[in-house]
Amino acid sequence: xxxxxxxxxxxxxxxxxxxxxxxxxxxxxxxxxxxxxxxxxxxxxxxxxxxxxxxxxxxxxxxxxxxxxxxxxxxxxxxxxxxxxxxxxxxxxxxxxxxxxxxxxxxxxxxxxxxxxxxxxxxxxxxxxxxxxxxxxxxxxxxxxxxxxxxxxxxxxxxxxxxxxxxxxxxxxxxxxxxxxxxxxxxxxxxxxxxxxxxxxxxxxxxxxxxxxxxxxxxxxxxxxxxxxxxxxxxxxxxxxxxxxxxxxxxxxxxxxxxxxxxxxxxxxxxxxxxxxxxxxxxxxxxxxx
Numbered sequence: 001x002x003x004x005x006x007x008x009x010x011x012x013x014x015x016x017x018x019x020x021x022x023x024x025x026x027x028x029x030x031x032x033x034x035x036x037x038x039x040x041x042x043x044x045x046x047x048x049x050x051x052x053x054x055x056x057x058x059x060x061x062x063x064x065x066x067x068x069x070x071x072x073x074x075x076x077x078x079x080x081x082x083x084x085x086x087x088x089x090x091x092x093x094x095x096x097x098x099x100x101x102x103x104x105x106x107x108x109x110x111x112x113x114x115x116x117x118x119x120x121x122x123x124x125x126x127x128x129x130x131x132x133x134x135x136x137x138x139x140x141x142x143x144x145x146x147x148x149x150x151x152x153x154x155x156x157x158x159x160x161x162x163x164x165x166x167x168x169x170x171x172x173x174x175x176x177x178x179x180x181x182x183x184x185x186x187x188x189x190x191x192x193x194x195x196x197x198x199x200x201x202x203x204x205x206x207x208x209x210x211x212x213x214x215x216x217x218x219x220x221x222x223x224x225x226x227x228x229x230x231x232x233x234x235x236x237x238x239x240x241x242x243x244x245x246x247x248x249x250x251x252x253x254x255x256x257x258x259x260x261x262x263x264x265x266x267x268x269x270x271x272x273x274x275x276x277x278x279x280x281x282x283x284x285x286x287x288x289x290x
Contacts, residue, residue: 065096
């Protein structure tokens, strides 16, 4: 098996093989394995681990970086360090998807009634607080048929998307449908707080009337302060980074179908969240229910 000529020349010249391997980004084990045509014990373990890393990365739709891949391996009882996982992923050309900043879409109504901020940037997961505090926001994506808008309702305690809706408009009906869906699916046993930004849809009289009928107490962040609704912003960054960015959508129906599969088939059930101790929202809630 042919060895890289630069490394062989370094070795024959009495130079440091370790340094030559570092410059080329290969391990010494790989160098000697290629030289002899056999894999040493560590190289063999790396090859086996790399195969499993590839499987985990594919299952995550290419979204997971080293921390989440490492979390899956640990959960499977595979003992290895995060740095080793990161090294093997770099060697294999694998990397997670990174979040991108999204554009500002909030349009505030200066005449809207003032409402308090009942969250105060406290988005800490809490197994005892499921279905007591929700948050939500609106985002958009472009299809060949025009814009598709997505409104969400997220449980702050478990990170689960408990309600969502899509439409080709930004009227109050969009956020109303998302909130109604959340209440219908979750049936909270007590009054729940719903937190949003000061977008005109959320501060409208119609939305306030709906919230009162549903037993929902409204909370809003400050104008222009994205951190006041950081959890909702974080979900959209994940959605765009792992699903929407870089893809073209021939129709609103195709985009909506992909969003449905992402939220209901992947994000809620399987995607690992670092804030939850690297478990999915469904697993987190199931552990609480036991």
